[in-house]
Amino acid sequence: MSILAQHKYPSKYHVHTCHSPLLRTRVYCSTTTTTTTKPKPNLEQLVIEPQLNPSPNLVTSAPNRPIFNDPSLRSTWSHRAWVASGCTTVLISLAKATMGAAESHMWLEPILAGLVGYILADLGSGVYHWGIDNYGSASTPIFGSQIDAFQGHHKWPWTITRRQFANNLHSLARAVTFTVLPLDLASNDPMFHGFVGVCSGCIMFSQQFHAWAHTTKSRLPPLVAELQDVGLLVSRSQHAAHHRSPYNNNYCIVSGVWNEFLDKQMVFEALEMILFFKLGVRPRSWSEPSSEWTEEAETPSQIIGH
Template identity: 40%
Template structure:
């Protein structure tokens, strides 16, 4: 684990340079984590992109209308799934959890040093998603009819862009075209995602465009509170956003539905 300038500044705030306090350095705490991109990381991203494009092209050729509908529905599902995965890994599990333990620790640790993601190059930021999405997309192409294959491929591939747009929302300096995508609602905006980063981290989980957040977070839907109540009643496990003084109102709202 590497804890750099942020820890030094916290230990001796009087001696830390003014600029260093304004611009925290990245904090890495997970085993094997790095801020470097490697050819292997880029290879996963390139391979998944190629496979996704091939699946979409084949699906559109086989069933144009059905595949187009599948892509449109997949874009909506990609937004929803980004929220469900974010909610689940924020609130449940740990580094010890099978299969998704690293993701649980990464999302929960992100709340402690949210600026770290802004230091990650593109391939470094998304390659773990590409590594998981590549075989899933291949299975979808092999087992599903064209419209459903297009739906699945779009949903899976959207998770890569959700993670990248998440990085943009924490990055101070973006290119004009990146800011334009945020302004027009394609990529989640900094203002929208910052609403999530307020304890107990109980809302604004969708990180692709953020377009579903107002619907899922508001009455009468209260999607996350209903999910939390369901899992609590089924397992007895309380989500992290119910804990502490700031989580008590969230818990009360969920159990009162």
Template identity: 45%
Template sequence: MSTSLASTAMALASSGALSSRHTVGQSRPSAAALRAAPSRRRLVVSAVAAPFREEEAVAQQADLSAAAVAAAASRGRVVLESADELRSTWVHRAWVGGATALMAGTLATGLAQVDSSGAAVSAGAAALAAYFLADVGTAFYHWGVDNYGDANTPIFGGQIAAFQGHHQRPWTITEREFCNNVHKLFAPATPFAAVLLGSAAAGAPVWWDVWSSTFLFLCCMSQQMHAWSHMKKSELHPAVVALQESGLMISRRDHGAHHKAPFDCKYSIVSGWCTPLLDGDCPENSVWSKLEQYVYQHWGVEPRSWHEPQADWLEEERPGTSA
């Protein structure tokens, strides 16, 4: 499963649907060079999230007619028109509840087999490894969807548009109800969770039951941890604040650096444990830079982080916060 997450960005780059509309170069260009360039073509990707209050939506988007919404949707943009789209539905809850039950069943089956100190150590090590690898896996996925593809990319297009819209209006994620926010991860995880429960019932090793169920659950929950990292302490449950302050969960301070142009570091959204290993001492020495060079050399596709962001990629001011 972690291999699949780590290779997602490569799959995006190798897809025939991907294209780069950046100026081609052998390495990450400097900001001065970009400003001096006579012309640069715009990025294809754009995503717009709605204001987080209905009354603000009326004030901020009075000119967003039904025709404009339809036109935006036809270009693959994500347009949230009302607060209703931030609420959880029974379908969202069913996906989240069902997948969680399957994962919990796998974990419980594995823990029921812990009958010695050796088995307990094995289970504990498996859980710790799952926590770290979930951080690594989500970081690779985040890097991939931030830098490659657009809303029309097969399979991943919706996630790509959503992540890029998130950079423009990051507060929207905090306005989504829990199941609304995470169901898009729990839904595709459900078949995998069912397979894992079946393997647990068939007598899979303790370490596998613990590792696989914990890893899959944390990957699914990463979107909510991401949401919490955008919220103030006063808006969070004390238990979440405690986990953030202890370093067990990504915090507002740790994730905030990712939302500064050119968005080329701090991609992890579970705990942040893997960030020093992946980011290195500077962007040019990071794992991401090496991967970007590899992708460019083999497929000729540049990441968005090599260029200064366009206006529709810059963070907007949250409605209601201006003086």
């Protein structure tokens, strides 16, 4: 804007104003308006560059998403040592049952005891699975790591198929070692060891049965697929219901024979109500599904990488 006062710039034209003691000045204003138009982007020239992962094996599309070659899924020598120890204690128990039955010529009792152990192992796996799914956290003493693993398993269930054998079993193998070894030393009764050997063995290997329940049938050993088909091991189709809303059923992961009874009789729901009214603790399943348990499937790159 420029401001021009007439009395400062004399010309041949004389402009009369009124006869007033005050000087009147005419002010002429000229304005210049400049309009700047922002150029529109040419959409044809836009190039979207993909984010590159720092490593081809990493998956970074979601926070805390497991990575393909996660070292925590690999077996260590300590894992293998605990699994070997657990298997040894179970085999000692089974050997004592077999030798005792051979010496006494009584085979029926140890076999029936083993059958009871197999059935109760499935029930025990369901109760334990229900407990760590619904209560506690990663900071819980003793069980914290397993609680964290099982709760994360609901978001990324496919990771269990990536765990190496000893990595998957070492926690239960350690518990079996400390529990069964004293029993091996304390008793020689064949019926007792028939029960202990089968029950502890099924409990220790329940995590492997669980992993097989998440494995496609084409990738299973033929014997395992057959055992699933006849109902001796929990099947993929049966366990799949546990990973669907409302996330409060089919907890048993040995044979799954207890699942229908426990779910129809609402046994775990009754236990949850008792704990809530007695201790004021709410199970996690009451507030699910949530983003923490919303299942995320494998990406195509992970499937190809596997």
